[in-house]
Amino acid sequence: MTVIRIPEAFSDFDIFAFGTFLFAEGALGFVLNSIAALSFILVKEQRDPSNFLVFNLNIADLLLNINTLIGAYSSYLRVWPYGIEGCNLHAFQGTVGIYACISLLALVAWDKYHYWCTNQELYWATSGTMVVCVWVTAIFWAALPLPSFGWAEYGFEPMKTCCCLDNTKTEGGFVSYLLAISCVYFLIPLLIMHDSYSSIYAYFKKTHKFKFNTCIPEMVLLLSWGPYAAFCLYACVYDPLEFSPQFRMMLPVWAKTAPIWHAILYSFTNVAYKGGIWKLLTGQKIEKIKTS
Template sequence: MAASALPDGFSDFAMSAFGTVLFVEGLLGFCLNATAALSFLLIKDQRTPSNFLVFNLNISDLMLNINALIGAYASYVRVWPYGTEGCNIHGFEGSVAIYATISFVALIAWDKYHYWCTKQEFYWATSGTMCVGVWVASIFWAALPLPSFGWGEYDFEPMRTCCCLDYTEGDWKYASYMLTIAFVYLLVPWGVMRSSYDSIYAYFKKTHSFKFNTFIPEATLFATWGPYLVLLLYSCVADAKTVSPQFRMVLPVWAKTSTIFNAFIYSYTNKTYKDGIWRLLGGGQKIAEKNKTF
């Protein structure tokens, strides 16, 4: 493709570089989350109500990994090959994954609070109902920008090889939708995480036994998704096109690395999940309930 046909602000090298980053993070995240999800399905001892939340997080992150790999392919061919309908599907699928992921990390925090502070564990009915609720809510909110509903819309990201919520118009439809999403999928999950991990930290401090770092999950969520969220909120009050196209592309690409961090935080350093993964790979021991830690 001729250089003049490339998106504004992107050289041929930049297209390849972004595509490579998307491919590496998408593939690495896919391998990590797929292995973790398979261990839940195949290792009987691992199938507990609490681990079911982590399994659903693996699935939502896998969806985001697939989203990134599709973007990587489009970056290499230098054009979005799936048309307008494909763009809407890509944006919808990515939004479902994002909303579900944020919901599940909040629910996992709440589960940990009950495990450590109230000495109660979720039953299957509770865990299953919450997971179904998360997926239904995520699909509902992600569907609203589709043409059938029209509250916001999906369009190309600056490189025109991925699709997301169109923040460049900044009209009242976008602003009202974005502010609602910020409340539902930022303030509410953050409140759950903060209260849960603060209570767990207080319990650990009281017992003088710190089982895990309560700061990391919350910090990881904001470190990965925070910069992109700032851009989306900035677009509610100002013209996002004044921001460099390459910088606007860096933010969602960086946000997708959350799938890798989540895999390590919630699966590969989770005692029961980690043991199940190693057993799946042939090198682990039988999970002992008395050794269960999160």
């Protein structure tokens, strides 16, 4: 198996800093999302169709956390030890998590809209069907850049300790693939979230009862994945190698903090979910878990 070494453009400090940041965000996100996911599995009162969406969001984020921890491990080794085949598998696994995660953010927003604005609760059949569709489509789109299909291409991030969609090879199908997933996995989910939370805000304003800040979910998506998505779109037109390897490495590393914010926002501060987490951690009974 071919061993890929870290480029000389990265100093010892760069390697240590990126590796430590990857480990910190991967480990923290893994712990938070594991606790949240276990609360759904082990706490009976936690298991309802709406919380099932959040549970799957936890699972999607855990995939990305594992992907991040592998990158941290490779950074400390100062080599990518798994060869090109391992790079493709690593990128595929992380991409499935990303696509599923962003889709589920939109579904959670859609569910909240119906709960607050139309008084419609989610049924298990609907929740289960949507979750299956999310995972199947995420696997489908993430598989397309693999060598077997060849629409775009997976490759190493600048420090060669993680793998993702290669935005330095703009020939072939990269541009068409990136534009397609930008629409499917960024623009459409963002529009669904914006429309849903805007309607919820209007309802809260009408009733003068603000249950949560409706701006935060969109801000989390834009601040975590927005810079990296914008850079990938920039690469469709201009040469991304004009920027330093350190800058190009910072963008995906920062984007991988998203699972931490998701765990805090959708699990630990979610009225419908945090009660189950509290029972899991303390053993105290839950009188009633309110849907939010």
